[in-house]
Amino acid sequence: MIIVLVGAPGAGKGTQAGRLVETYGMVHLSSGDLLRDERKRGTDLGKLADRYITAGTLVPDDVVIKMILGKMRELNASDVILDGFPRTVAQAEALDLALAAEGQKIDAVPYIMVKPATLLDRLGGRLTCRADGSHLYNAKYNPPAVAGICDIDGSPLYQREDDLPDKIKTRLDTYFAQTMPVIEYYRAKGLLREINGEQDIEQVWYDLLLAIGKQSEDPGLLVG
Ligand SMILES: [Zn+2]
Numbered sequence: 748m749i750i751v752l753v754g755a756p757g758a759g760k761g762t763q764a765g766r767l768v769e770t771y772g773m774v775h776l777s778s779g780d781l782l783r784d785e786r787k788r789g790t791d792l793g794k795l796a797d798r799y800i801t802a803g804t805l806v807p808d809d810v811v812i813k814m815i816l817g818k819m820r821e822l823n824a825s826d827v828i829l830d831g832f833p834r835t836v837a838q839a840e841a842l843d844l845a846l847a848a849e850g851q852k853i854d855a856v857p858y859i860m861v862k863p864a865t866l867l868d869r870l871g872g873r874l875t876c877r878a879d880g881s882h883l884y885n886a887k888y889n890p891p892a893v894a895g896i897c898d899i900d901g902s903p904l905y906q907r908e909d910d911l912p913d914k915i916k917t918r919l920d921t922y923f924a925q926t927m928p929v930i931e932y933y934r935a936k937g938l939l940r941e942i943n944g945e946q947d948i949e950q951v952w953y954d955l956l957l958a959i960g961k962q963s964e965d966p967g968l969l970v971g
Contacts, residue, residue, distance in 0.1 A: 754859035757866040774824035778832035856933040859944035873910045878902035
């Protein structure tokens with residue numbers, strides 16, 4: 748199955764994607780990571796992307812889509828989480844066409860919904876590991892065992908410039924302005940699965956599994 752996981756910065760998308768990878772062996776394809784990886788490895792697509800980035804323009808949709816489909820083929824991945832793409836309706840349409848050409852389709856679009864006020868609160872306290880940007884903490888909700896130090900590798904934690912209060916609001920405004928049309932696109936296709944991201948992590952996880960058919964309704968497993 749192919750899912751597009753949608754959620755604003757701070758919605759907990761990364762945590763939930765990580766669990767899907769660990770629990771179900773799904774392949775997590777983040778367009779940002781893919782792009783960095785192709786450029787680092789100096790592949791043809793990576794070099795092509797470099798040219799656009801050097802010229803200060805966006806990497807065209809078809810290049811990103813080629814990277815995604817190429818990676819899926821390379822890994823022979825049948826259970827895929829797309830993250831960070833598509834960001835626009837044009838990209839969503841192009842992705843649908845490219846997948847259809849390979850006899851594939853998007854099966855579900857789980858959207859982890861969190862109110863902007865909550866996101867502001869969460870992101871405002873976010874701390875990132877200097878050694879590995881995927882090691883994230885929150886001063887209030889998920890503090891490290893030792894203040895200012897990563898639990899996993901002992902590296903110092905810092906507040907990314909993006910996570911400074913004045914930057915967060917702009918970032919969220921941009922995110923919602925860009926993403927709402929994509930959400931409506933998938934809603935119209937009957938693929939959108941709205942999940943209440945204000946709940947605790949376990950309940951979000953349970954709802955996510957229900958949304959993508961990995962879990963059948965079992966009241967015994969409901970938290971709280
Ligand atoms: Zn770390």
